[in-house]
Amino acid sequence: MHPVHSKLRNTLTVFLCLLLLAMAPMASATLPVEVDGEPLPSLAPMLDRTIPAVVNIATRGRVVERNPLMEDPFFRRFFDLPQQPRERQTQGLGSGVILDAEQGYIITNFHVIQRADEIVVTLHDGRRLDAEVVGTDPATDLAVLRVQGDNLTAVKVADSDALRVGDFVVAIGNPFGLGQTVTSGIVSALGRSGLGIESYEDFIQTDASINPGNSGGALVNLRGELVGINTAILSGGGGNIGIGFAIPVNMALQVKDHLVAHGEVRRGRLGVTVQDLTPELAQAFGISQTQGAVIAQVEPGSAAERAGLKEGDVVLRVNERRVRNATELRNAIGLLRVGSEVQLDVVRDNRRRTLTAVVAEIRAATTEGAQFNRRLEGASFSEITEASPLHGRVQGVLVTGVQSGSPAARAGIREGDVILSVNRQPVSNLEEMRRAAGSNGQRLLLNIRRDEGAFFLILQ
Incomplete structure (x- = not known):
């Protein structure tokens, strides 16, 4: 091709490209609302109906910050320092969903309103309503709020x-x-x-x-x-x-x-230890099922024993709902009301049968601190039960109460603390704590978990 013709062709090509680019915004600005007589798909109509049921949540609260060293009375006495906890204002933002427009019930996450002194709900139309807490369940991270307002929209x-x-x-x-x-x-x-x-x-x-x-x-x-x-x-x-x-x-x-x-979730229990049904266990039991929860242990005197459950039973369904693993069985029982009947479909000796159990309440055995050591007088302790949000996440003994002015209170122990170790010996139940704290020596060295932190506390 002749060089002049080639140059002219290249120039025309560039010009056409620029022209097309210039026209692109005009074309996109005039996109059709329908194609071949059919409207383009859009989520807008659905969202117009749904968004009014979703609210914004703003919270205010206060957090008291303490230096763990200041919790130790020996440290305060030695340095002659008063205990001066620092208070900090907190703010939080989250969301919620209106479940009942007539009653004004809103469901949200527990961590959204945790430690909140003031909760304000903003509706889609801009209205701001004060909310009260109906109840919370840290174990599932859920909370229910209530607002007073007209023309609410429920989802x-x-x-x-x-x-x-x-x-x-x-x-x-x-x-x-x-x-x-x-x-x-x-x-x-x-x-x-x-x-x-x-x-x-x-x-x-x-x-x-x-x-x-x-x-x-x-x-x-x-x-x-x-x-x-x-x-x-x-x-x-x-x-x-x-x-x-x-x-x-x-x-x-x-x-x-x-x-x-x-105002709370009163969780029930069967009194069993369970594990997932694996292909290896299914083969060992000679059953064809590949999903379920295997009963590994039945507690004496428990609801499970009274219902006739035995070690080696494989639970397939709870109240007609399929159970695929141990977690699903635990969830199903934990969300039932205490005293309610539950129907269990199980496989035993390769035969299916149906058992009925009455869900029992989770009760934690409580021991007074004085039974462990005189320095713990005034505090009460229990093991971390299935009802606690710490269950399965923290190994220790829970402080369930502390009497004001008692030796335990003066030492700095607080309700809700978790004792992780005593005299450097890890404790995960009351018996281990009894053995570790049983000596009335010169002191007790406690490793305590409080909120999301941990520290050592010396009891003289």
């Missing part, structure tokens, strides 16, 4: 047991305090547990963006029905990487009913 509820991996979901909340925000994704996995986030875990995993401030917000399906309460993310740097977790709405509703009725 429609779906059956979270019907969710499947791959279903489309939408997360609605208040990330970073920006105001109501919507993100979409799919259900990435179901039945996530063993994450160490809560004591009772059965999470929906989703890649819909869940960020700080989304906690307590709604995870809905494409019909705008609530399927979960957004709770946590898995992230190395605090931002979203596509792994978020929501509490299934079926579990949330069970907890809500407990909290509305009693």
